[in-house]
Amino acid sequence: MGKIAFVFPGQGSQTVGMAKQLAEQYPEVMQYFKKADETLSDELSKLIFEGPQEELTKTVNTQPALLTTSMAILERFQKSAIKPDYVAGHSLGEYTALVAAGALTFENGVFAVRKRGEFMEGAVPNGEGSMAAILGLDREPLSEVTAEVSEAGFPVSLANLNCPGQIVISGSRKGVELAGVKAKEVGAKRAIPLEVSGPFHSSLMKPAASQLREVLDGLDMKDALIPVIANVSANPMTTAEEIKGNLIEQLYSPVLWEDSVVKMIDLGVDTFIEIGPGKVLSGLIKKINRSVKTYSISDEETCQSVIEALKEENL
Numbered sequence: 683m684g685k686i687a688f689v690f691p692g693q694g695s696q697t698v699g700m701a702k703q704l705a706e707q708y709p710e711v712m713q714y715f716k717k718a719d720e721t722l723s724d725e726l727s728k729l730i731f732e733g734p735q736e737e738l739t740k741t742v743n744t745q746p747a748l749l750t751t752s753m754a755i756l757e758r759f760q761k762s763a764i765k766p767d768y769v770a771g772h773s774l775g776e777y778t779a780l781v782a783a784g785a786l787t788f789e790n791g792v793f794a795v796r797k798r799g800e801f802m803e804g805a806v807p808n809g810e811g812s813m814a815a816i817l818g819l820d821r822e823p824l825s826e827v828t829a830e831v832s833e834a835g836f837p838v839s840l841a842n843l844n845c846p847g848q849i850v851i852s853g854s855r856k857g858v859e860l861a862g863v864k865a866k867e868v869g870a871k872r873a874i875p876l877e878v879s880g881p882f883h884s885s886l887m888k889p890a891a892s893q894l895r896e897v898l899d900g901l902d903m904k905d906a907l908i909p910v911i912a913n914v915s916a917n918p919m920t921t922a923e924e925i926k927g928n929l930i931e932q933l934y935s936p937v938l939w940e941d942s943v944v945k946m947i948d949l950g951v952d953t954f955i956e957i958g959p960g961k962v963l964s965g966l967i968k969k970i971n972r973s974v975k976t977y978s979i980s981d982e983e984t985c986q987s988v989i990e991a992l993k994e995e996n997l
Contacts, residue, residue, distance in 0.1 A: 683995050684952035685767035687911075688782060689967075690752045690775035692937075693878075695960035696744050698733035701751045704758055704982055705731075714754035714788065718746060721789045722796055726750065741879050742799035745774050746792045752778045752958035753788055759957060759979055762989045766955070768918065768946050770911040772963060773842070773883070773937050774798075776929070783906035785925055790901045797897045801890035802880055802933070811881030813841060813852040814862050818871030824849055827864045831857050841883035842937045845969040850876065852884035887934040894933060898926050916941035918949075939963075943970045955979060955988065 705712040705727075715727035729738055730747050738747060752775070771779035774795060781791040816824055821843060828838045828851060838857030842850035851861055858881070862873030881887065903926055909918035912928045916938040919925050943966070946954075956963045956978040964976040977988040 683992075685946075685950040686764065686953045686955065687768040687770060687946050687951045688756070688766040688779070689769070689954055689956050689963050690771035690778035690782070691748065691956065691958040691960055691963055692771065692773035692775040693741065693744050693748065693882075695958060695962055696738055696748055696751075697959055698735050698738055699731060700747075700959040700980070701754050702731045704985075705754060707982060708758055711754045711757050714750055714757060717788060718750040718792050721792050722746060740799075741803050742796065745777075745795035745799040748774060748958065749778045749781065749791055749795050753781055753791075755979055755981075755985070756782055756957050758982070759955075759985050759988075762985075762992075764955075764989070764992055766908055768909050768911055768949065768951060770942050770946065771913075772939055773913065773932070775958070775963075776910070776913050776932065778958070779910050780906065780925060780929075783908040783910050785904050785906040785910065785922065786901065794894075794897055794901060798890075798894055798933075801893040802882060802887060805888075805890040806880050806886050808879070810855060811853065811884070811886050812855045812858045813850055813876040813878050813881060814858050815874045815876060816849050816851055816862065816865045816870050816872075817874070818847050819849070819865055819869055820846075821849060823868050824851070824861075824865055824870070827868060828853075828857075828861050831861045831864065834860075836860055837885055839884050840936045841881075843940050844937075845940050845966045848966070848969070850883075852881040853886060854881065883932070883934065883936055885934055891930050891933045895930050898929060911942045911946055913937045913939070913942065916945045918945075939966060940970055943967050947971055947974060953977070953992075 769779040836857035838853030838861045841852035903922040953975045961978040
């Protein structure tokens with residue numbers, strides 16, 4: 683077996699009741715939910731376990747909820763003694779990866795993403811920004827489309843380069859709308875508007891970046907014990923200074939997920955383990971390279987089956 687990467691999901695993977703059974707079964711898993719409640723002086727665990735979904739889906743709640751849930755699931759999986767050679771996360775998931783790599787404490791991670799969610803929601807007035815998934819068009823022609831629309835006075839840019847043929851664009855509502863129409867004119871199959879509360883990973887997030895810098899400056903960031911593949915560069919990062927710079931840039935820069943997966947494969951990774959609710963990242967990784975193994979862990983059943991599968995591979 684080659685190298686292993688742990689990957690952590692971002693916004694969109696949240697569901698009411700995620701990791702609830704694990705938390706009820708293992709006190710050490712429940713401890714993460716309790717620590718999140720204490721750190722935020724909030725009943726986040728109640729919202730995660732009981733909902734309502736629309737409240738959980740608010741950016742300010744989703745971000746700490748996903749980080750908490752993914753770290754709680756990782757706590758259970760760590761009993762297997764399976765260790766990653768690299769970690770990575772999609773957008774918000776990058777913070778989970780940094781906690782898993784020891785660069786941030788869990789409490790500081792939860793606090794940082796709660797503030798990040800607040801800043802992102804507040805950066806652009808509601809309804810003025812949006813995002814859309816563009817299917818079936820390569821990044822170069824799509825980049826030309828967004829540049830043309832932006833030059834006409836309607837800011838829009840590439841936000842998430844997820845896998846071949848799936849790129850999310852972000853920016854002003856009009857910019858995203860116009861770019862979606864033009865993308866289809868030059869060959870895109872579909873332009874699907876996304877239900878999000880803001881134009882994430884676009885230049886419109888720059889006001890949030892300066893606020894986030896102040897928060898991160900106040901936290902004790904350490905060098906990562908495991909290399910973390912950065913969203914903004916698709917390269918490994920380990921030093922605290924580099925991590926902080928990349929996190930600030932990440933707010934208004936594209937998430938290079940496809941490039942990050944390719945980089946990990948180039949570094950010898952052949953097994954990706956997605957830790958957290960859903961299987962979004964596993965699906966994207968398979969579209970990037972069908973030859974690698976992908977596993978998803980979200981509950982006791984999937985945890986046990988992945989441990990068994992990996993033991994068999996090592997026999």
